Amino acid sequence: MSRMILLTEGMSNPEEAKTATGLLRYRGEEVAAVFDSACIGETAQDVFGVGGAIPFVDSLDGLEADTLVMGIATAGGELPGAWRDIIADALRSGMKILNGLHTFISDDPEFASLAAEHGGELIDVRRPPAGLVVSSNEARNTPCFRVHTVGHDCGVGKMLTALELTTAVRGRGHTAEFLATGQTGIMITGSGIPIDAVVSDFVAGAAEQLVLENRDKEFLFIEGQGSLVHPLYSGVTLSLLHGCAPQAMVMGYDPTRTTIRHSAKPMPPIAEVIGLYEAMANVMAPSRVVAVAANTASLQESAARELLVSLGESLGLPATDVVRFGCEPIVDAVLEERRRVGEGAED
Amino acid sequence: MSRMILLTEGMSNPEEAKTATGLLRYRGEEVAAVFDSACIGETAQDVFGVGGAIPFVDSLDGLEADTLVMGIATAGGELPGAWRDIIADALRSGMKILNGLHTFISDDPEFASLAAEHGGELIDVRRPPAGLVVSSNEARNTPCFRVHTVGHDCGVGKMLTALELTTAVRGRGHTAEFLATGQTGIMITGSGIPIDAVVSDFVAGAAEQLVLENRDKEFLFIEGQGSLVHPLYSGVTLSLLHGCAPQAMVMGYDPTRTTIRHSAKPMPPIAEVIGLYEAMANVMAPSRVVAVAANTASLQESAARELLVSLGESLGLPATDVVRFGCEPIVDAVLEERRRVGEGAED
The missing domain is CATH 3.40.50.300 (P-loop containing nucleotide triphosphate hydrolases)
Incomplete structure (x- = not known):
């Protein structure tokens, strides 16, 4: 079972943090913490109405977790620029990154080299499978x-x-x-x-x-x-x-x-x-x-x-x-x- | 002005050869011939109802042309396998390939190396521009x-x-x-x-x-x-x-x-x-x-x-x-x- 940190830094609202709230609801037992420095002291339940006592954090230090999840689903699906340092830190500690944005992190040379160096992994779930074709009305x-x-x-x-x-x-x-x-x-x-x-x-x-x-x-x-x-x-x-x-x-x-x-x-x-x-x-x-x-x-x-x-x-x-x-x-x-x-x- | 050969081999019908008929109608003066061995002896006008006396050919030999155009727009947009040899021939003679199918020819290692070797060019018009974003209702x-x-x-x-x-x-x-x-x-x-x-x-x-x-x-x-x-x-x-x-x-x-x-x-x-x-x-x-x-x-x-x-x-x-x-x-x-x-x- 993975231990996840959900990254929603600066965007812990129900509209943008859709991925975080979905994971809190259905895979909450695997969530160690939510990363947003604006919500320190609150619980996931307080902020999202789901997730019970799962705490907010503003650093990855000392957390027992193996996966950092991009917790947002924004219009356009771009990676917030301010998140780059947090992702790089996670990679330096050997974490896996789980990303659902349109911006693919596995195409990013800096992230790719950090992942290779520290044994991490970059997973883009929004990369479609190969070999898709037009519908056949089937x-x-x-x-x-x-x-x-x-x-x-x-x-x-x-x-x-x-x-x-x-x-x-x-x-x-x-x-x-x-x-x-x-x-x-x-x-x-x-x-x-x-x-x-x-x-x-x-x-x-x-x-x-x-x-x-x-x-x-x-x-x-x-x-x-x-x-x-x-x-x-x-x-x-x-x-x-x-x-x-x-x-x-x-x-x-x-x-x-x-x-x-x-x-x-x-x-x-x-x-x-x-x-x-x-x-x-x-x-x-x-x-x-x-x-x-x-x-x-x-x-x-x-x-x-x-x-x-x-x-x-x-x-x-x-x-x-x-x-x-x-x-x-x-x-x-x-x-x-x-x-x-x-x-x-x-x- | 380019001199084009429109490739429709085996598919010279109005449904599939949409790109050929569009180019015959609006850039007909640049079309040297249509490539389909099934239509030798007929003119573009006979087969497509447009293009006047432009002839059909079954070989690139002796044609004065600098561009081979994939003349079809099929459901799914795949490159017909039988066309690979014709494209390779065109590249060996230094021609440019103009392709509008979903299958990108510039991603094909064989074509890329032939183009590099013979000074040709691979143009995929269906490759979307970079940097597209969601609509802003503007x-x-x-x-x-x-x-x-x-x-x-x-x-x-x-x-x-x-x-x-x-x-x-x-x-x-x-x-x-x-x-x-x-x-x-x-x-x-x-x-x-x-x-x-x-x-x-x-x-x-x-x-x-x-x-x-x-x-x-x-x-x-x-x-x-x-x-x-x-x-x-x-x-x-x-x-x-x-x-x-x-x-x-x-x-x-x-x-x-x-x-x-x-x-x-x-x-x-x-x-x-x-x-x-x-x-x-x-x-x-x-x-x-x-x-x-x-x-x-x-x-x-x-x-x-x-x-x-x-x-x-x-x-x-x-x-x-x-x-x-x-x-x-x-x-x-x-x-x-x-x-x-x-x-x-x-x-």
Whole structure:
């Protein structure tokens, strides 16, 4: 088991430190500390709402850890310049560096030579596998039931929802796999394809490849990326949607977003966004949004429950907060949709 | 001026030999011959419907030419294995190789060493420029009038339409630029970004960069790629659409397509496809399809005229075949849309 330090120096907020919070939630027992000199004295729980008593540090000295993880997932994915010294220090102490940014550290001559000298290792999880090709429209012909978590915006919990659903559906006695399509999901599970780092012509093919490799499972939960209405990432979202050809979608939703993240554009109404996803998905294969996974972290519990009821009524769909209230209503909707669709399907 | 041989060996059909036909149409005076041993005795005009008396050859011997061009644009963009010997021969005679496939010839050790030995050159136009970044949503704030040629399918004449419109609008006394987004357009004009070869996260940013670099023009005609309803390329199409943020779209249409190319999927009705483009474009900025550019090559002239009238009536939009009947109705529609939009715009 690795012992990780999560590097979030200067960026310990839920928007940028997505990779850190994902690892704290799903591999927390392997995290020794979070590195951010601005948060000394606080715990991971205080800052991120997850991670319990895991402390913040501002130095690697005296820590029992073998891996330094770049804990952020920023727009553009560049390595913050101020982090170079911290990475170099880690390499001098023989640590492995786990990086999910678009900037590949294994291409950096200084880091490469430090790693060679001190026996460290540079791992870029966002480097796509070789040999990817264009899609062959094959995913839609697989017998597995493909569920895609999508969102009205980026950073609304699409990965978390897919991970939780995978566990819950297994708990109901089915075989299920989570398919990681982004850096954090790949770090959590150890497999997947970082589809936003793939040459754009091959993104649908990469998603299809993930599905084909896992077609023997009853259920696939495919992690969504970005949003069809997010102007930076919409094309990644659409390639992934068409490549994995889901029979069902689960809609991630954050009621606090009034504008689309990284833009000044007003957020379209959730019903409109659901309509766009269904229209675009149906270009490939019949598919419906079957449930809403809302992030109500910013609301009091009673207000959260009211929101979920009102969402459910206005959209005619089950709605829950997966972290706060569990994902069982979504699992019910997914199983029901599989029964409904299955009457005419191959399996 | 270069003297080119267009290599289409075994693939001299309009679907695969897109790059050859584009160069024959727009740089035909520089084309010495087309290389395909299956077409000896025929002219370019016979086989491609463009290129006049330019002959086919099955050997490079005795040809006065300095450049061998990979004349195809296939799904996946791989180099046909049988072409390696022809390329090697060309390099031995000191020729330059111009390649637009996804497979980069300059990364090939055999070709690189032959080029070095014989003074040739290996040019991969689909290698994206360094330093691309995510979009900043800036294109929509430029004062130029941005016209994007889109399509219900790939290979319906989006590049050709954008090139013709650029020339025609200049002829009306305006400044205008064609923005190449694919390999053939780049080979024709000598500039542009091959957006389907860009890392998917950066495609919208690449399109935006093209717009920003040309923002001083009155009109920009941005070459479209793929189609929103084409399952292999839909994400590339959407990133480009959101990245360039057009105020107007011109819809490329081929009435002979009953299924989407490279797939068994039935072609959705053209009105439905127009609706999808407008819905997705409007996520970014207000935009309408203002005209239809139909490819009627397979119809008799009277049937073609009937089709255009019927398309125009059913869609409420001007429709023409740019090659057969010229693009003036589309130019009128674009100028009119600019006047209409311009009342509230910056310029």
